[in-house]
Amino acid sequence: MPKVTEEHRLARRQQIVAAARLCVVEQGFHKTTMADVIRESGMSAGAVYGYFKSKEEIVAAIAEEALSTVDELFEKILATEEPLTPLAALEAALNHIVAVAERPGGDVTRVAIQAWAEALRNPAIKATAQGKYIQVRAHFEAVARRAQADGTVDASVDPHYIAQVLFGFLPGFILQRLLIGDVSPDTYTAGLRALLQP
Amino acid sequence: MPKVTEEHRLARRQQIVAAARLCVVEQGFHKTTMADVIRESGMSAGAVYGYFKSKEEIVAAIAEEALSTVDELFEKILATEEPLTPLAALEAALNHIVAVAERPGGDVTRVAIQAWAEALRNPAIKATAQGKYIQVRAHFEAVARRAQADGTVDASVDPHYIAQVLFGFLPGFILQRLLIGDVSPDTYTAGLRALLQP
Numbered sequence: 001m002p003k004v005t006e007e008h009r010l011a012r013r014q015q016i017v018a019a020a021r022l023c024v025v026e027q028g029f030h031k032t033t034m035a036d037v038i039r040e041s042g043m044s045a046g047a048v049y050g051y052f053k054s055k056e057e058i059v060a061a062i063a064e065e066a067l068s069t070v071d072e073l074f075e076k077i078l079a080t081e082e083p084l085t086p087l088a089a090l091e092a093a094l095n096h097i098v099a100v101a102e103r104p105g106g107d108v109t110r111v112a113i114q115a116w117a118e119a120l121r122n123p124a125i126k127a128t129a130q131g132k133y134i135q136v137r138a139h140f141e142a143v144a145r146r147a148q149a150d151g152t153v154d155a156s157v158d159p160h161y162i163a164q165v166l167f168g169f170l171p172g173f174i175l176q177r178l179l180i181g182d183v184s185p186d187t188y189t190a191g192l193r194a195l196l197q198p
Numbered sequence: 199m200p201k202v203t204e205e206h207r208l209a210r211r212q213q214i215v216a217a218a219r220l221c222v223v224e225q226g227f228h229k230t231t232m233a234d235v236i237r238e239s240g241m242s243a244g245a246v247y248g249y250f251k252s253k254e255e256i257v258a259a260i261a262e263e264a265l266s267t268v269d270e271l272f273e274k275i276l277a278t279e280e281p282l283t284p285l286a287a288l289e290a291a292l293n294h295i296v297a298v299a300e301r302p303g304g305d306v307t308r309v310a311i312q313a314w315a316e317a318l319r320n321p322a323i324k325a326t327a328q329g330k331y332i333q334v335r336a337h338f339e340a341v342a343r344r345a346q347a348d349g350t351v352d353a354s355v356d357p358h359y360i361a362q363v364l365f366g367f368l369p370g371f372i373l374q375r376l377l378i379g380d381v382s383p384d385t386y387t388a389g390l391r392a393l394l395q396p
Contacts, residue, residue: 028315028316028318030228086393110318113314114315114318116311116314116315116373116377117227117311117314117316118226118315120226120308120311120376121225121226126377129377130378133374133377133378134378144392154392157388157389157391157392158388158389160385161385161386161389162389162392162393163389164374164381164386164389165367165370165386165389165393166389167374168367168370168371168373168381168386169363169366169367170370171369171373172363172365172367172368172370173366175314175366175369176331176362176365176366179314179317179324179327179328179331180328180331180332183362183366187358187359187362188362190355190356190359191355191356191360191361191362191363192363193352194342194351194355194359194360195360195363195364195394195395196393196395197393197394197395
């Protein structure tokens with residue numbers, strides 16, 4: 001028998017995560033069972049349970065995958081040689097969200113909204129959401145500090161509070177995009193341009 | 199037998215809505231059944247079905263009640279004789295959200311988050327959410343037009359886009375308040391003050 005390589009393991013794991021994402025997007029978190037994920041993945045139950053013990057673990061992996069390029073995104077944002085503005089950072093974040101949402105295999109922002117609701121009563125999902133969002137917010141805090149150093153944002157305000165607001169733009173964009181459908185990074189950036197300090 | 203007055207009908211209706219809100223806050227939308235609502239309300243099944251035919255109708259009534267004072271809130275915001283700033287409008291909206299959330303009988307922002315998730319697959323809930331949020335956004339569009347007229351916001355930008363962003367601040371605040379717990383109208387207003395045009 002061939003030895004199972006690490007590459008093979010990762011590909012199998014990703015296959016399960018993709019199957020679970022499709023199930024949650026189509027049926028919602030509650031109606032999705034491990035049996036659905038197993039069927040959709042085309043793998044055996046034993047194989048799937050070898051990677052994930054519960055729906056909660058799979059949802060954490062979906063979040064992990066969705067946010068896997070966030071560090072890179074913020075590296076790019078902070079790499080600008082111009083004075084960094086909150087507008088530029090938010091525009092990049094909005095474009096990134098839409099690019100990730102439009103990847104084939106199910107809009108992961110739909111999974112995010114399911115996770116918000118689930119987090120209210122499921123401590124494992126709440127812990128995952130908290131961890132992920134605190135990580136994204138820390139990136140926005142770095143943006144705030146940089147903007148303060150560059151003189152584009154009032155330096156007397158706690159950058160943690162600024163990060164709350166910058167991060168806080170994103171759920172409202174995600175929600176309007178899915179529930180109302182008339183927002184885009186372009187309309188949002190136009191609105192932001194009118195409101196934010198130049 | 200005494201005639202059932204309109205006042206009596208309204209009180210009964212409110213009793214059912216309050217019972218349903220408690221159930222959804224405690225168990226989530228999916229696990230809440232009409233039987234739970236009937237038990238919690240202390241009324242008979244026949245009586246409850248005389249007011250509401252489905253969970254969807256009750257959720258619409260919860261949203262209706264939660265947003266019943268929104269018109270009044272924006273009337274107050276627009277009544278200022280000073281030049282109206284987006285910061286002042288958002289600060290008033292954030293304080294209003296927390297005041298409504300902290301009313302006894304279950305935090306209605308928890309019901310809102312449940313409704314966001316449910317709206318993705320339930321057309322009746324989606325229609326309710328759309329209707330309500332388009333209504334709140336229209337109020338923010340009035341704020342944007344007034345701020346443009348007052349010279350506190352760039353008058354060349356479509357006020358509809360500005361309203362998208364102003365409305366879009368609120369879900370991120372609600373979410374951080376419930377999932378992370380470290381935001382308040384004060385921290386958020388401080389962050390907003392650093393970011394928004396003076």
